[in-house]
Structure formats: C-alpha cells, structure tokens
Amino acid sequence: MCDLNAQYSTMKDEIDNAINRVVHNSHFIGGIENEKFEESICGYFGVNYAVGVASGTDALYCALRACGIGDDDEVITTPFTFIATAESISRCGAIPIFVDIDSDTLNINVKLIERKLTNKTKAILPVHLYGQSVEMIHIMNIAKKYNLKVIEDCAQSFGATYIGKKTGTIGNASCLSFFPSKILGCYGDGGMVITNEKQVADTVRQIANHGAAVKYHHDMHGINSRLDSVQAAILNIKLKYVDEWIDSRRHIADIYHSNIANNKVSFLNTMKLNGNCYNYFTVRTKYRSKLKTYLSDNLIQSTVYYPLSLHLQPVFKGLKQFGLLNSEKAQSEVISLPMYPELSDSNVKLICDHINKYLTNRLQCDTLVNNKSIE
Numbered sequence: 001m002c003d004l005n006a007q008y009s010t011m012k013d014e015i016d017n018a019i020n021r022v023v024h025n026s027h028f029i030g031g032i033e034n035e036k037f038e039e040s041i042c043g044y045f046g047v048n049y050a051v052g053v054a055s056g057t058d059a060l061y062c063a064l065r066a067c068g069i070g071d072d073d074e075v076i077t078t079p080f081t082f083i084a085t086a087e088s089i090s091r092c093g094a095i096p097i098f099v100d101i102d103s104d105t106l107n108i109n110v111k112l113i114e115r116k117l118t119n120k121t122k123a124i125l126p127v128h129l130y131g132q133s134v135e136m137i138h139i140m141n142i143a144k145k146y147n148l149k150v151i152e153d154c155a156q157s158f159g160a161t162y163i164g165k166k167t168g169t170i171g172n173a174s175c176l177s178f179f180p181s182k183i184l185g186c187y188g189d190g191g192m193v194i195t196n197e198k199q200v201a202d203t204v205r206q207i208a209n210h211g212a213a214v215k216y217h218h219d220m221h222g223i224n225s226r227l228d229s230v231q232a233a234i235l236n237i238k239l240k241y242v243d244e245w246i247d248s249r250r251h252i253a254d255i256y257h258s259n260i261a262n263n264k265v266s267f268l269n270t271m272k273l274n275g276n277c278y279n280y281f282t283v284r285t286k287y288r289s290k291l292k293t294y295l296s297d298n299l300i301q302s303t304v305y306y307p308l309s310l311h312l313q314p315v316f317k318g319l320k321q322f323g324l325l326n327s328e329k330a331q332s333e334v335i336s337l338p339m340y341p342e343l344s345d346s347n348v349k350l351i352c353d354h355i356n357k358y359l360t361n362r363l364q365c366d367t368l369v370n371n372k373s374i375e
C-alpha cells in the first residue's frame with residue numbers, strides 16, 4: 001500500500017542528520033525545529049498561523065474547542081470517514097450529525113446539509129476524503145447563512161486544491177495529520193491546526209498546553225499535545241519534497257485510470273474544480289472481497305477505507321441516525337489500491353493487469369445472485 005522505507009532511502013542522510021541534530025541539542029519539546037516547521041507550513045498554505053500538536057486527532061479536538069464547540073452542540077459531518085473525525089466532536093461534549101455522502105465522490109453531499117440543521121448546530125466539519133476536496137463553496141455559503149463555524153479535516157488532503165485554493169485555507173480552522181501513511185507523514189504521530197484567526201490559534205496552543213497561556217496558570221481545561229521536535233525536524237526535511245510526491249501520486253492515478261478497463265470496477269469521480277492529491281486511490285466493485293483475496297494471493301496489498309459507516313459503529317449506534325444509504329453502500333464496495341510516490345509505472349501497470357485479468361476470466365464463472373455482492 002505504502003512503502004515508507006523506499007521513501008526514507010531517497011533522503012536518508014538528510015533525515016539522519018536532522019534526527020541527530022535534535023538528539024545533540026537535546027531540545028526535544030518545542031524549540032527551533034518546531035518554530036521553523038510552523039513557519040514553513042504557514043508559507044506552504046499561505047495562512048497566518050500554524051500550531052503543532054501530537055496528532056491529527058488532537059488537532060481536530062483542539063480546533064473544534066477553539067471554535068467554541070462544547071456540550072450539546074451539534075456538528076455536521078460525514079459518516080464515511082475515519083473514526084477520529086466524529087470521535088473528536090464527541091470528545092468536546094458535542095454531537096456528530098451525520099449527513100449522507102455523494103455516491104460519485106463519497107464526500108459529504110452538500111445538498112443534504114441544510115435539512116439537518118437545528119438551533120443547536122454550531123459547525124460543519126467537512127472531510128476531504130482520499131485527497132479530494134469537498135465542494136467548499138456550498139459549505140461556506142451554508143455556514144455564512146446560518147452563522148456556523150467550518151473546521152476542515154485535511155488529514156487526507158495535504159496539498160489538494162479546490163478551485164485553485166489549497167484545502168485547509170477555506171474554513172475557520174483546519175486540521176493536518178502527519179501519521180506515517182499520510183501525504184506528509186512523520187516517523188510517529190503528529191498533527192497541526194492551521195488558521196487565519198489569531199484567537200483560534202492562541203486557544204489551540206493553550207488547550208494543547210494544559211490550558212495554560214502563561215506557565216502554571218490554567219484558565220481552561222487542556223491536554224498535553226505537542227508535536228515533538230524529532231518529528232518537526234523530520235517534517236522540515238520532508239516538506240521540501242511534498243509537491244514532487246503529490247505530482248507522482250497524480251501520475252500514478254493517471255496510470256490507474258487509463259489502464260484499469262473493466263465494467264465491474266468503477267472509479268470515483270474527480271470533479272473538475274479539484275486538484276486531488278490522491279492520499280489513497282480508491283475504486284468500487286461489488287466483488288470486493290474476492291478481488292481483495294486475489295490481489296493478496298498475488299502479493300498486492302489493498303485496504304478498505306472504511307468497512308463500517310460511523311453511524312453503524314457500536315460507539316455511535318445510540319445516536320440513532322439513519323437513512324445514510326450511500327455511505328452504507330460504499331462501505332461494502334470500496335477498495336484502495338497501492339499508492340505511494342515511489343511506486344514504479346511498471347508495477348502500477350502490473351496491478352492494473354491483474355485487476356483486469358481476474359475480473360474478466362475468473363468472475364465470469366461466478367454466479368451473481370440477485371445482483372448482490374459476492375462477499
């Protein structure tokens with residue numbers, strides 16, 4: 001799916017030196033590497049503030065709270081995402097309100113948002129799934145009309161664009177994840193909140209430092225959540241290459257698009273206004289579990305993001321939210337194929353050949369009962 005060692009070997013000396021530098025100066029929390037990284041991220045996104053935290057999950061929690069989300073507030077989001085998105089809403093004492101996804105992009109269906117608003121709704125939390133931006137114009141229009149905050153979950157959309165603007169620069173605050181398999185991954189956990197609003201940035205920093213703006217003076221409940229300096233040093237090196245890596249991902253996606261030719265596998269729709277950064281390359285098929293096994297037998301990894309829509313997860317079942325049919329359909333059909341910048345053209349083509357061959361030769365022999373998926 002993702003060969004992190006292949007990437008390390010392209011910049012081994014630089015990374016080793018960066019880690020050594022931190023070990024030798026013993027500045028493990030905060031310090032120059034963090035300042036430099038926060039500044040570089042502000043430059044990369046063209047935003048005023050960036051605050052490093054310990055994970056993308058903490059970034060979501062801190063950003064939501066800094067935007068004023070608390071007990072019994074409702075936050076609109078998608079059910080088809082990683083648990084961290086909705087979990088962070090609950091962690092603030094608020095309630096995630098799931099809106100079904102668009103069946104072509106698998107992102108939140110912006111047309112369905114307004115009917116889920118109540119007088120408790122305080123924010124919208126769009127997730128740019130797999131690396132494709134949500135239709136942010138609609139999100140921002142709704143937010144303006146009803147005076148809602150917008151917190152973007154950019155964990156999978158680092159460097160992706162929407163009408164020429166980078167995702168993460170449109171809402172009130174946005175959350176980045178540096179989990180190793182993300183577009184810009186570190187060597188452990190890491191995350192960041194970016195924003196143009198000083199008050200939001202200051203509050204995130206305060207929450208992440210035990211609620212203290214001045215040391216040992218705690219004005220609010222906080223947590224301990226920091227991007228450690230070793231990770232910041234690694235990210236300072238990797239950030240230089242991230243645009244090249246995104247170009248490679250787009251090139252690989254092009255190969256997948258032009259070589260997978262089978263009516264049993266369909267692509268997601270990449271909208272024309274979007275510069276998809278392809279954190280994951282996901283296709284749909286009713287024959288998912290057979291295809292997955294077949295790929296694995298041929299030493300090709302694949303992953304299902306995500307096998308269970310969040311409204312059906314035991315932890316959220318009590319919310320009793322129904323009618324999220326596109327999300328439930330997607331959970332049984334999506335499969336993500338290997339995608340990382342160092343993946344060679346010939347290997348991508350080989351994966352395509354396998355997919356084409358299997359579905360034409362083998363599946364013809366299978367009976368498709370009532371057009372249901374064969375799982």
Ligand SMILES: *Cc1c(COP(=O)(O)O)cnc(C)c1O
Nearest residue numbers: 055056057082084155177178179
């Ligand atoms: C990875 C991810 C997160 C959480 O990031 P961590 O750094 O792993 O805490 C949140 N939302 C989405 C959509 C993700 O993919």
